[in-house]
Amino acid sequence: MKREYVIALAGNPNTGKSTLFNALTGLKQHTGNWAGKTVTIAEGTYVHKKNTYRLIDLPGTYSLFSNSTDEEVARNYIVFEQPAVTLVVVDATSLERNLNLALQIIEMTPNVIICINLMDEAEKRGITINENVLTKKLGVPVVKITARSKKGFALLFDTIDRLVSNVIQGTPNVVRYQPEIEEKIAKLEPFVRTVVNDTISARWIALRLLDGDESLLQELMKRWNRGEEEILCPQTEHMVHI
Amino acid sequence: MSQANILRLNQASKGQFIQLTSINLEGVMRRRLLDLGFIPGAVVEVVRKSPLGDPIAFRVSQTTVALRREESSKIGGVLLSHEA
Numbered sequence: 001m002k003r004e005y006v007i008a009l010a011g012n013p014n015t016g017k018s019t020l021f022n023a024l025t026g027l028k029q030h031t032g033n034w035a036g037k038t039v040t041i042a043e044g045t046y047v048h049k050k051n052t053y054r055l056i057d058l059p060g061t062y063s064l065f066s067n068s069t070d071e072e073v074a075r076n077y078i079v080f081e082q083p084a085v086t087l088v089v090v091d092a093t094s095l096e097r098n099l100n101l102a103l104q105i106i107e108m109t110p111n112v113i114i115c116i117n118l119m120d121e122a123e124k125r126g127i128t129i130n131e132n133v134l135t136k137k138l139g140v141p142v143v144k145i146t147a148r149s150k151k152g153f154a155l156l157f158d159t160i161d162r163l164v165s166n167v168i169q170g171t172p173n174v175v176r177y178q179p180e181i182e183e184k185i186a187k188l189e190p191f192v193r194t195v196v197n198d199t200i201s202a203r204w205i206a207l208r209l210l211d212g213d214e215s216l217l218q219e220l221m222k223r224w225n226r227g228e229e230e231i232l233c234p235q236t237e238h239m240v241h242i
Numbered sequence: 243m244s245q246a247n248i249l250r251l252n253q254a255s256k257g258q259f260i261q262l263t264s265i266n267l268e269g270v271m272r273r274r275l276l277d278l279g280f281i282p283g284a285v286v287e288v289v290r291k292s293p294l295g296d297p298i299a300f301r302v303s304q305t306t307v308a309l310r311r312e313e314s315s316k317i318g319g320v321l322l323s324h325e326a
Contacts, residue, residue, distance in 0.1 A: 063277035066270055097279055097303045 004052045005164045008077055010105060011089035012098050013060035016117040018042075020089055020147040021057040041073065048157045051164070056083065062097070064104050067215050076219060078108055079200055084164045089115045092122035092129060092144070106140055106172035108204050113159055113170075114142040120149065139173040174203070184210055195224070247321045251314040252298065254288045260319035261285050267316050279303035280317060 011017045021027070025044030042057040058077055059070035078086050088105050090098035095116075106112050116129060131142040141159045145152030162168045176182065188206035196202060208216045254260055262284050265275060279302040280286070287301040297308040309317075 063273065066274045066277060094304045097305065100277055 002050050002052070003164075004054060005084040005160075006054045006056060006081070007160065008056045008058055008081075008083040008086045009089060010058045010074055010078065010086055010101065011060055011117075012062050012091065012094075012101055015060065015089045015091040015098065016147045017060055017089045018057060020115070020117060020145070021055055023147050023150055023153070024053075025055055041077070049161055051161070053160070056081075061101065063101060064108075065211070065213070072215060072219075075108075075216070078105060079204075080219070080223060082109070082199070084111060085160055086112050087115050087160070088112060089117050092116045092118045093125060093127060095129070102138070103175060106138060106170070107174050107207070108201060110140070110170040110172050111163065112140045112172065113156075113163060114138065114140060115156060116142065116144045117147050119144050119151065120146045137173065140170040141168065181210065195220075248318065249321055251286070251288075251300070251309065251317040251319065252296075252311045254298075254319075254321070256288050256291055258288050259285055259322040260288070261322055262317060262319040264318040265316070266318070267313065271313065275313065275317070278307050279305070280307075285322065286319065 009017050009021055021042065021044060024046050026046070027042070027044040041059070044055050044057075046053050046055065056077065058074040061068070061071045061074050064071050064075040064078075077083070086105055086109060088102045090102060102112075102114055114134065116131065116134075119129075122129065129144060131144050134142040141163065143152060143156045143159050145156055159168075163170070177185070185203060185206045188209060189202045192202040192205045192209070196205060205216070205220075248263070249260070251260060262280060262282050264282065265272060265280060267275060284302060289299040289301050289306055291298050296311045298311075298314055299306050299308045300314075
């Protein structure tokens with residue numbers, strides 16, 4: 001059966017996200033080598049095994065928490081639009097920095113594939129990456145590619161296909177925090193769950209509330225006021241008191 | 243490690259390597275610095291200093307980031323004799 005799936009592309013600036021986007025969709029979206037270039041969200045499609053994939057090129061960010069417009073756009077898309085897969089594009093030559101964003105995203109959703117790009121650059125510098133170890137540690141599929149030369153695309157297409165058709169499932173190894181924080185998360189989670197009904201990770205929202213993320217709270221309010229007003233109001237009071 | 247090796251990032255000289263121990267900043271700036279790699283335990287190199295000593299460019303997880311004194315004076319670390 002033909003289906004359509006939405007795939008969001010996330011990643012740090014300069015990881016080749018737009019190059020990958022263009023290679024996959026055949027679109028001539030402009031790619032450049034400066035930060036913050038992708039300000040609006042670009043869209044394109046590709047077809048694989050009769051399924052259509054709608055690709056969303058999110059703004060490149062180092063994080064989803066610093067509250068710049070770019071980060072809000074990317075965060076809101078991943079959390080509220082709930083793409084079938086969020087493809088986190090990371091730079092093979094700078095994994096440590098890039099995995100920061102990857103960890104943030106696997107806290108938000110289990111439907112993640114980590115796509116290690118610029119493998120050609122890494123090989124030139126003598127960097128070898130064991131994607132199987134990373135897959136095990138992160139709990140989500142990790143695929144190595146070189147977007148420029150389309151190397152690794154077959155496996156990438158296949159991994160996306162298997163994730164959207166539930167042949168494989170992401171089971172992210174989320175970060176465990178200090179007991180004090182974990183206790184507070186446990187307290188908040190049930191309240192959050194009554195509001196979001198498991199559509200969004202209650203643990204993640206609890207964490208953001210503990211961090212005092214007002215922009216997320218406002219976004220939640222806005223979205224629920226638009227929909228079912230009565231669901232949110234009685235719960236918010238509990239949330240504020242904890 | 244002797245007490246003398248502890249310093250704030252704005253006190254470091256060009257070419258020195260500092261292993262970070264504390265980030266005494268709050269809120270969005272703290273988050274931003276953490277996202278850029280200014281994490282306790284990370285080793286930072288002083289790449290260059292402006293003529294007046296502010297801002298200072300640091301090499302952190304393979305990227306150069308310039309910080310004003312406002313921020314660098316709130317980041318503490320241990321001076322490493324040499325090398326990352």
